[in-house]
Amino acid sequence: MSLETCRAQDVTEQSISGEREMTIQSLCWLKLTSSELPRFGESMRFDLNSGQTKCISEDIKSNAMTVGKYSVVNPNEGYPVPDTHKLTVKVTSPYGNFYHHTDHAESGNYAFTAAEAGDYNACFWVPIHNPPVNVTVEFDWKTGFAAKDWSKVAKKGQVEMMELELKKLADAVSSIHDEMFYLREREDEMQKLNIETNSRMASLGVLSLVVCLSVAALQLWHLKTFFERKKLL
Amino acid sequence: MRLRSAEICLILAFILSFIRHVCTVSINVNEVECVYEEILHEGDAVSGSFVVLDHEIFWTSDHPGIEMTVTSPAGQVVYSLKGTSGDKFKFKATYSGMYQFCFRNPISTPEVVSFHIHVGHIPDEHDLAKDEHLDPIYIKIAELREALESVTADQKYLKARNVRHRYTNLSIRKRVIFYTISEYFLLVGASTLQVMYIRRLFSDPANGRV
Numbered sequence: 001m002s003l004e005t006c007r008a009q010d011v012t013e014q015s016i017s018g019e020r021e022m023t024i025q026s027l028c029w030l031k032l033t034s035s036e037l038p039r040f041g042e043s044m045r046f047d048l049n050s051g052q053t054k055c056i057s058e059d060i061k062s063n064a065m066t067v068g069k070y071s072v073v074n075p076n077e078g079y080p081v082p083d084t085h086k087l088t089v090k091v092t093s094p095y096g097n098f099y100h101h102t103d104h105a106e107s108g109n110y111a112f113t114a115a116e117a118g119d120y121n122a123c124f125w126v127p128i129h130n131p132p133v134n135v136t137v138e139f140d141w142k143t144g145f146a147a148k149d150w151s152k153v154a155k156k157g158q159v160e161m162m163e164l165e166l167k168k169l170a171d172a173v174s175s176i177h178d179e180m181f182y183l184r185e186r187e188d189e190m191q192k193l194n195i196e197t198n199s200r201m202a203s204l205g206v207l208s209l210v211v212c213l214s215v216a217a218l219q220l221w222h223l224k225t226f227f228e229r230k231k232l233l
Numbered sequence: 234m235r236l237r238s239a240e241i242c243l244i245l246a247f248i249l250s251f252i253r254h255v256c257t258v259s260i261n262v263n264e265v266e267c268v269y270e271e272i273l274h275e276g277d278a279v280s281g282s283f284v285v286l287d288h289e290i291f292w293t294s295d296h297p298g299i300e301m302t303v304t305s306p307a308g309q310v311v312y313s314l315k316g317t318s319g320d321k322f323k324f325k326a327t328y329s330g331m332y333q334f335c336f337r338n339p340i341s342t343p344e345v346v347s348f349h350i351h352v353g354h355i356p357d358e359h360d361l362a363k364d365e366h367l368d369p370i371y372i373k374i375a376e377l378r379e380a381l382e383s384v385t386a387d388q389k390y391l392k393a394r395n396v397r398h399r400y401t402n403l404s405i406r407k408r409v410i411f412y413t414i415s416e417y418f419l420l421v422g423a424s425t426l427q428v429m430y431i432r433r434l435f436s437d438p439a440n441g442r443v
Contacts, residue, residue: 045271172382179385208413219428
């Protein structure tokens with residue numbers, strides 16, 4: 001992300017002259033390729049055995065932007081990834097619609113705006129192979145404000161660094177606020193559910209008492225008439 | 234002017250190294266499930282939470298809980314939690330590298346675990362000395378961001394516990410209705426059987442008088 005921004009800054013420069021400029025540019029490049037910014041800076045890894053399916057789910061609200069990136073960690077550096085290590089990925093919505101589907105991919109990404117609110121599943125599997133192979137997958141899934149592409153905002157002119165950082169913080173705060181509203185709603189729903197269950201238990205308890213007593217009364221009445229008929233009473 | 238944009242470039246690189254390392258996912262845990270996170274700077278504060286979402290609660294009301302262990306790249310266990318259905322954790326990373334977060338399920342029924350991991354890095358005087366363009370204000374901004382992230386982490390924990398609570402409530406409701414209705418039917422059935430048996434006892438010419 002920052003690599004692009006750096007390049008864009010260089011491109012917007014007018015006349016590039018003097019070795020001083022060159023030194024600064026090369027410094028810039030060095031900084032970015034140093035260890036501070038690995039390729040997938042914010043991702044997690046998990047293992048997949050051959051033929052195994054693993055699903056990761058994320059709760060997404062409707063109209064939220066979401067971005068996902070996945071890649072197979074190459075077991076042999078410098079050689080192409082073998083076929084046994086290729087992934088099949090499916091991203092499904094809570095109602096079963098497919099948002100992303102790839103077969104035999106080494107890496108990829110997906111981005112969509114969630115139409116339905118609920119649990120979205122990203123399922124990975126590796127083709128069956130004998131002997132079983134262990135594949136490490138690097139995966140990153142961001143939703144909501146974390147999925148926003150800050151490099152686009154930074155590119156739009158000379159946005160001050162501090163302003164950008166503070167904008168990010170403001171976004172974080174507004175998402176916290178939204179989340180609090182959502183939590184409050186859910187708690188309200190649950191309270192309604194509990195109150196309804198409570199009243200239902202009360203009414204079902206009374207009903208069970210009524211059923212018990214009426215069944216007992218019916219029994220007694222039926223047996224009485226039966227014995228009277230049989231002239232035993 | 235040109236210097237300024239190069240400055241911005243350097244500072245941008247530095248700012249982005251304050252990585253907002255966040256991971257919130259739900260995974261199925263069958264026996265052992267491990268997730269790896271890369272921690273780039275030593276001394277980073279790793280915080281997070283995990284909650285077990287019981288989908289199907291059968292006979293046992295209490296699952297013995299899930300075990301969580303965090304292993305450092307050197308191989309030693311940095312943090313461990315046993316037998317809980319969800320908790321928050323916080324520790325300071327003494328090494329940088331690939332940390333392993335493992336969840337172990339002692340019972341064979343699959344459980345869904347929702348976890349959230351955050352790695353926070355605040356630049357200190359060492360980073361300040363490395364680059365003169367780095368204002369001390371960026372440290373304050375990083376601290377502010379870390380505080381906000383801790384609020385977000387708390388929220389996510391509450392949300393996951395809420396989901397678990399909701400499953401429990403739905404299960405309670407289902408059980409109440411199912412058991413009560415079946416109790417009625419069983420009661421009516423048992424009393425009918427009783428009456429029929431008594432009638433048979435008295436109608437049978439071998440027993441009693443007709």
